[in-house]
Each structure stands twice: as structure tokens, then as C-alpha cells.
Amino acid sequence: MTGPPITRRRFLAAFFAAIGAGVAGATVWLTRSDGGTAMGTTTTIPPPATTVPSATTSTAAPTTTTSPAVTTTSPAVQLIDIVCRDSWGAVPASGDYTPHTIDQITVHHTAVVLGANSDAPGRARQHQQYHQSLDWPDLAYHYLIDANGHVYEGRPVAYVGDTATDYDPTGHFLVCCEGNFNEQEVTAAQYASLVKLVAWGAIEFEVDPAVIGAHRDLATTTCPGDNLYPLVAEGILAGDVAVSITNHELGLNVVCGSAGNELIAAIEDGSA
Numbered sequence: 001m002t003g004p005p006i007t008r009r010r011f012l013a014a015f016f017a018a019i020g021a022g023v024a025g026a027t028v029w030l031t032r033s034d035g036g037t038a039m040g041t042t043t044t045i046p047p048p049a050t051t052v053p054s055a056t057t058s059t060a061a062p063t064t065t066t067s068p069a070v071t072t073t074s075p076a077v078q079l080i081d082i083v084c085r086d087s088w089g090a091v092p093a094s095g096d097y098t099p100h101t102i103d104q105i106t107v108h109h110t111a112v113v114l115g116a117n118s119d120a121p122g123r124a125r126q127h128q129q130y131h132q133s134l135d136w137p138d139l140a141y142h143y144l145i146d147a148n149g150h151v152y153e154g155r156p157v158a159y160v161g162d163t164a165t166d167y168d169p170t171g172h173f174l175v176c177c178e179g180n181f182n183e184q185e186v187t188a189a190q191y192a193s194l195v196k197l198v199a200w201g202a203i204e205f206e207v208d209p210a211v212i213g214a215h216r217d218l219a220t221t222t223c224p225g226d227n228l229y230p231l232v233a234e235g236i237l238a239g240d241v242a243v244s245i246t247n248h249e250l251g252l253n254v255v256c257g258s259a260g261n262e263l264i265a266a267i268e269d270g271s272a
């Protein structure tokens with residue numbers, strides 16, 4: 001892995017050059033959404049247009065500075081729990097993967113309405129089974145995020161994902177939120193995990209924030225749905241990713257074995 005301070009600084013420099021003042025609103029918005037309710041509710045995320053109250057933008061002051069604040073402090077390490085494939089019940093790849101080098105990030109939805117989040121592990125298994133029925137070697141995506149913010153390990157990031165639409169996913173880090181966001185809302189917990197995972201990917205793969213995109217911008221599809229797409233297209237996600245990168249050094253914590261099995265059992269009985 002390359003040195004986080006250098007890549008973080010590079011990312012933030014590119015972000016602020018591209019988007020500038022938009023980050024202040026994004027910070028306030030994420031903080032409010034995140035802190036509002038307990039994980040797993042169906043709380044809707046307020047629309048971006050209402051989230052830039054000038055009186056509160058001062059809370060974002062530390063993040064609006066550029067390199068000095070970034071280079072002179074050690075950001076807190078934040079680990080993202082990843083439920084390993086064995087724990088959620090993935091089967092082995094059914095064909096050969098194609099290696100690639102990631103240089104962009106694309107956000108997706110599964111386009112299947114998720115009701116109770118306890119169904120999410122089963123859905124992950126169904127998606128994998130369906131994707132393999134299409135003669136794809138594995139789940140199409142590198143990671144899945146459920147409505148309670150749990151992240152499921154998908155296809156290894158070293159390999160190209162798959163798509164039934166008219167774009168080439170080579171080089172794309174494919175992050176997929178479980179649900180159909182033409183018909184339901186992204187939960188605060190799900191969005192918070194999306195921010196962290198995209199932030200991790202941006203640093204890990206040194207992705208320019210300008211290429212954090214949505215499937216809809218690349219192919220004929222409504223993915224990732226009308227309720228998630230604006231968060232990507234309007235730079236809200238990129239802004240929150242920049243804040244996350246400023247405040248945290250991100251890492252992955254793969255949860256497997258008995259801990260992973262217990263977590264999946266808890267998700268499936270509705271207690272996590």
C-alpha cells in the first residue's frame with residue numbers, strides 16, 4: 001500500500017480543486033444524517049438542497065483547510081468491518097476472473113427492493129447464484145452494502161466485475177448498495193458505509209475524486225436508482241468521501257470464522 005498521507009493529500013487537493021466549497025454542506029449533511037437515528041431504521045436522508053445552512057458550516061472548518069491540517073495531524077484509524085465470503089455463504093468462483101487495475105469507482109444498486117434487512121445475507125447469496133447463472137464467474141460487484149450498513153465481501157478487487165449493460169467495467173471498483181433506490185430510500189447507515197468504503201477505495205487505488213461515478217452515467221440503466229443517483233451525481237458523496245479521508249485513515253477489518261458467522265446469524269435474526 002502506498003503512503004496514506006501522500007495519497008490522502010493528493011486526493012484532497014484534487015477534490016478541492018474540482019469541487020471547492022461544496023464540501024462544507026456535505027459535511028454538515030452527513031453528520032446530521034449519521035447521528036439522527038439508530039442503525040437500521042428506514043430514516044430517509046434529507047435532500048442535499050436543504051443541507052447547506054450557513055450557520056452550521058463553521059463546524060466543518062477543520063476539513064476545509066488543505067494540506068497543513070492533513071499533513072501535521074495523524075488522523076484516527078477507522079476500520080470498516082467486511083463480512084467475509086465464507087460467512088455470508090458465498091460459493092467459490094465458477095469460472096476464471098480477469099485481472100485489472102482499478103482507476104475509478106462506480107456506485108450501483110441491486111435493483112431488488114430489500115424489505116427487512118434480515119433478508120440481506122440471503123439476497124447476497126441469491127445475487128451470486130443469479131450472476132453465476134449468467135456465466136459470470138462470481139458476484140458482479142466487489143462489495144455489497146446492506147440497509148444496516150454491513151459490508152459483504154464480493155468479487156476480489158484485483159479482478160474485473162461484470163455487467164449486463166453496455167459499458168466495460170475494467171478498472172472500476174464496483175460498490176453496490178442492496179435495494180432498489182427507484183422505490184426505496186438509502187438508509188443513513190447504508191450511506192455511511194458507502195462513504196467509508198468509497199473513501200477507502202479512493203485512497204487504496206489512488207482514484208481521482210472526479211471519477212467517483214454512478215452506473216447510470218456509463219450505460220443505459222437507472223442504476224443506482226433515483227434516490228441514490230443524485231448523491232453521486234451532485235458531488236455529495238465525493239464531498240463526504242473527502243471529509244472521511246481528511247478525518248480518518250481507513251482500513252478494512254475482514255470478519256470471518258466464528259465472528260463472521262455470528263454476525264451473519266445476528267443480521268438474519270434481526271438483531272444486527
Ligand SMILES: [Zn+2]
Binds near residue numbers: 107108215
Ligand atoms: Zn449498476
